[in-house]
Amino acid sequence: MSTINILGIxxxxxxxHLVGHDSSGREVFRKKLSRTKLILFLANTERTTVAMESCGGSHWLARKCQGFGHKALLIPPQYVKPYVKTNKNxxxxxxxxxxxxxxxxxxFVSIKTESSQVISVIQRIRSSYLKDRTACMSRIGSILLEFGMSFPKSHDKMKAIFQWRIAEHGEPIPPLLLLELRDHHDYYLKLNQxxxxxxKKLKDIVDHDERAQLLKTIPGVGNLTASRCLSDISNAADFKNGRHLAAWIGLVPRQFSTGGKPRLLGISKRGNKGLxxxxxxxxxxxxxxxxxxxxx
Incomplete structure (x- = not known):
C-alpha cells in the first residue's frame, strides 16, 4: 500500500471503486468497497492523495479524507471524461x-465546509417549495378554467380567491369542487408559510456572517444572493479576479474565434446557474x- 501515490475513487x-497509481502512473491497486469498509480503508491507509469527481457526497468524503491526513482533490466531471479509455465502467x-x-x-474544486452544505440544503428546500407553489397555482387556475373562469396570475388574487369569485365572477361552483379548491388553497397558503x-433561516445566517454583510453592500445583493455566495463559493481565493468569478458563473461572452479573428457571442451561461x-x-x-x- 505504500507504493500508492494517488488514489482515484x-x-x-x-x-x-478504487484504483491506485504509483509515482510513474502505473496501476498498482484496484478494489471495490462498501461505504463502511471504505472509511476503514482510508483510516488505515498511509497518507496519500485521494482524488474523486465533484458530485453528490464527494465533499463529505473529501472532509473525511482530510480528517485521516490524506490530501483530497475534487475534479469537475467534465474534466475527467477525456481520460476515460475505451469502454466505460x-x-x-x-x-x-x-x-x-x-x-x-x-x-480542482475547493472542498465545501459543513456549514456551506447546510446553507445549500436550505436553499434547495426553498426552491422546491417555490416550484410546488407555482404548480399549485397552475392547478387551481386550470381547474377554474374547466368551469368557465379565467383566473388572473397574481399572488394577491390567489390569496383572496374566494372573494374574487364572489366579487368579480358570478359563475356557480359545484359544492364538491369548492371543497377541493379550499383544500388546495390551504396547501398554497401552507407553502407560503x-x-x-x-x-428567515437564510436571513439569520446572513445577519451573523461578516462576509455576507460585506456582500450586501453591493447594490442589488440581498439575503438570497449573499447566502448563495456563501454556499456555492467555497474559497474566493480560487479566482484571480472578479472577471474569473464572472466567467465561472457564466456571465462573460462566449468566445468562438478562429483564424486570428476574435468573435464574441452572448453570455456563456456556463457554471453555476442559480448564482x-x-x-x-x-x-x-x-x-x-x-x-x-x-x-x-
Missing part, C-alpha cells in the same frame, strides 16, 4: 480520475429602479 450510492472511471488528478494544468420560514440567475435579477432591479431597487 469512483463514487456511487453504496459502493466505491466504474474501474475505468476511477482510473481516469487518478490520471486526471496528476495533470499539472488540472483545475414554509417559504417564509426558509427565508447567475440571482445576480442577473439583482442587476435588473438596480437598472430598472436604481433608487428603489429591492436587493435579492
Amino acid at each position: 469512483d463514487i456511487e450510492k453504496s459502493t466505491f 466504474d474501474f475505468i472511471d476511477a482510473d481516469a480520475i487518478a490520471e486526471a488528478a496528476t495533470r499539472p494544468s488540472m483545475r 414554509l417559504i417564509l420560514t426558509q427565508d 447567475r440567475e440571482l445576480f442577473i435579477h439583482g442587476a435588473r432591479a438596480v437598472l430598472v429602479r436604481p433608487k428603489k431597487a429591492v436587493a435579492i
